[in-house]
Amino acid sequence: MQLSRYEEEMLSGRHGPAKQRAMEGLAQLGRAYGAARMVEIGYAHIHAGMALYLEDIQLMEQLADLDAHMAVPASSNIANADMLNWQQTGAPESLVKLQKRAIGAHNRMGSACSFTCTPYWAGHWPTWNMHMTSIESTVTIFCNSVIGARSNRDGFFAVYAGIAGRYPLFGYHLAENRRGTQLFEVDARVSGTSDFSCLGYAIGAKAGSGVPVVSGLERRPTLDELDALGAAMGTSGGVSMFIVPGVTPPFESVAQAFGERPIPAPIAVRRADVDAVYTNFCTGAEQDIDVIHLGCPHASYEEMKSYAALLRGRRVAARAAVWITTSRSVRRMCEEAGIVRELEAAGAKVIVDTCPISCHFAVTTSPDPALNVKPPALRTVMVDSAKQARYVRDMIQCKTLLTGTEEAIETAVSGTFHPRRADRD
Amino acid sequence: MTEIRARGIVDGEATGPMLVTPALSFLGDIDIRSGCIVGDLPPQVKGRTLKGHVLVMPFTRGSAGSWRFLYQLSKLNTHPLAIVTDDLPDPSVVQGAILARIPVACSPQIGTADFAVPGRRLRVDVRDGVATLSVES
Numbered sequence: 001m002q003l004s005r006y007e008e009e010m011l012s013g014r015h016g017p018a019k020q021r022a023m024e025g026l027a028q029l030g031r032a033y034g035a036a037r038m039v040e041i042g043y044a045h046i047h048a049g050m051a052l053y054l055e056d057i058q059l060m061e062q063l064a065d066l067d068a069h070m071a072v073p074a075s076s077n078i079a080n081a082d083m084l085n086w087q088q089t090g091a092p093e094s095l096v097k098l099q100k101r102a103i104g105a106h107n108r109m110g111s112a113c114s115f116t117c118t119p120y121w122a123g124h125w126p127t128w129n130m131h132m133t134s135i136e137s138t139v140t141i142f143c144n145s146v147i148g149a150r151s152n153r154d155g156f157f158a159v160y161a162g163i164a165g166r167y168p169l170f171g172y173h174l175a176e177n178r179r180g181t182q183l184f185e186v187d188a189r190v191s192g193t194s195d196f197s198c199l200g201y202a203i204g205a206k207a208g209s210g211v212p213v214v215s216g217l218e219r220r221p222t223l224d225e226l227d228a229l230g231a232a233m234g235t236s237g238g239v240s241m242f243i244v245p246g247v248t249p250p251f252e253s254v255a256q257a258f259g260e261r262p263i264p265a266p267i268a269v270r271r272a273d274v275d276a277v278y279t280n281f282c283t284g285a286e287q288d289i290d291v292i293h294l295g296c297p298h299a300s301y302e303e304m305k306s307y308a309a310l311l312r313g314r315r316v317a318a319r320a321a322v323w324i325t326t327s328r329s330v331r332r333m334c335e336e337a338g339i340v341r342e343l344e345a346a347g348a349k350v351i352v353d354t355c356p357i358s359c360h361f362a363v364t365t366s367p368d369p370a371l372n373v374k375p376p377a378l379r380t381v382m383v384d385s386a387k388q389a390r391y392v393r394d395m396i397q398c399k400t401l402l403t404g405t406e407e408a409i410e411t412a413v414s415g416t417f418h419p420r421r422a423d424r425d
Numbered sequence: 426m427t428e429i430r431a432r433g434i435v436d437g438e439a440t441g442p443m444l445v446t447p448a449l450s451f452l453g454d455i456d457i458r459s460g461c462i463v464g465d466l467p468p469q470v471k472g473r474t475l476k477g478h479v480l481v482m483p484f485t486r487g488s489a490g491s492w493r494f495l496y497q498l499s500k501l502n503t504h505p506l507a508i509v510t511d512d513l514p515d516p517s518v519v520q521g522a523i524l525a526r527i528p529v530a531c532s533p534q535i536g537t538a539d540f541a542v543p544g545r546r547l548r549v550d551v552r553d554g555v556a557t558l559s560v561e562s
Binding site for chain 2: 025028029031032033050053054055056059135136137140152153154155156157171234238364365366394
């Protein structure tokens with residue numbers, strides 16, 4: 001791989017041990033993928049440090065101890081506990097104390113303590129054609145597909161890219177890979193984030209690691225719907241990027257989305273395919289609902305407003321806990337707008353930095369036994385997101401009920417399960 | 426002894442008995458605390474441990490969280506000694522293997538199906554992008 005003089009200097013250790021370690025990792029990664037050279041990145045969404053995994057927080061502390069600093073603007077991903085109001089989540093204090101050590105590490109390195117899977121709602125918005133890195137697949141897909149930035153689905157090395165300000169040129173950083181591979185023709189009325197989540201899940205399962213081109217939508221999706229669409233595609237498939245012609249820069253048409261390649265025969269997606277995702281994740285029983293969750297991926301300010309409008313003047317039934325998860329930045333805006341007060345008056349909890357599958361509810365973690373983490377025995381978790389549903393099944397290992405956002409709130413208020421009514425719109 | 430050339434992905438050297446599996450996802454198919462295969466997989470591999478084995482499979486099933494699980498396996502000392510695949514593994518697997526110091530090779534001259542024998546010892550030696558796989562007879 002061709003390295004610039006500055007990159008060679010970083011590799012040799014001339015710019016300190018943190019940049020050296022970062023470049024060593026990135027150079028190995030680049031060689032593995034046959035990258036010709038490095039590119040300068042403009043943004044990094046990096047690991048938070050996860051207290052539910054053995055010696056994982058220490059990975060970030062070790063970098064801070066090496067005097068690592070972010071060379072570019074950096075946000076931190078979702079964490080394993082609400083570090084601001086953890087008492088309302090039932091998390092053990094020992095876990096929260098360990099998780100809070102991540103704050104110190106990020107402050108020393110200059111990465112923002114955003115602790116969210118939707119950093120764009122918290123102000124981290126890259127630009128078209130900006131090379132970037134992300135440890136969170138939802139962020140990779142949103143930034144590639146909605147903003148037109150260039151990102152792979154990375155792992156831990158996103159932090160190395162942030163330290164070096166560089167990333168090897170391969171994958172979705174190359175224009176030739178930013179082209180459609182399959183055409184999905186949507187022949188269904190879909191509306192709201194839950195429908196778009198189920199649509200994305202259905203498409204992702206067929207798209208594998210390709211770049212699905214999504215055509216036939218009857219209107220331009222909202223930013224929240226695009227976010228839901230991508231998050232679900234990255235869950236059922238290995239999708240890093242989708243193309244909605246007219247939305248995804250710079251693709252105006254289906255033909256442009258395929259570039260030089262011939263347009264493949266369309267794969268039809270019907271309402272039955274969307275409904276099948278809801279049905280597939282309705283395994284639980286209404287009398288067993290322990291948690292009703294909204295905010296996967298972490299809710300935007302717009303979504304928080306919509307939850308408040310749906311819950312205004314109402315009260316959730318006592319049986320289930322209602323968790324609304326968002327970033328601490330969006331929560332702060334909602335506090336100042338009176339939205340948090342309204343949600344809490346209705347009996348909902350507004351939780352930040354984490355979510356059900358990322359917190360101590362998950363049974364597939366490996367915490368230090370000294371933390372004494374005991375996942376609660378949950379029977380059924382109700383969600384409005386196919387991504388959350390899939391990982392509730394696999395990581396919390398309990399039953400799920402997947403429905404629309406409005407139906408989830410109706411269920412919370414009435415105590416009676418409201419399945420998604422496709423004919424409502 | 427049969428020697429096979431392969432593409433070197435993560436440098437390192439290890440020798441151990443082969444565990445030959447279908448494509449695995451590190452997130453979901455492996456219990457990280459025990460290192461055992463728990464996913465929906467054939468009976469001859471289900472329940473087997475990765476620990477102390479050279480893991481041989483056609484490809485890795487993608488998850489952006491793979492790196493974290495490989496790192497956890499190494500911290501819990503239940504990690505595979507080396508990984509050999511036919512297809513290039515996902516970036517997250519490569520990043521986890523570098524972090525956990527697990528050698529990785531891919532694209533052997535002859536497919537893994539043509540040389541992998543469960544339990545037979547395989548030496549994996551990866552240096553500067555080139556891997557040598559030595560199957561003990």
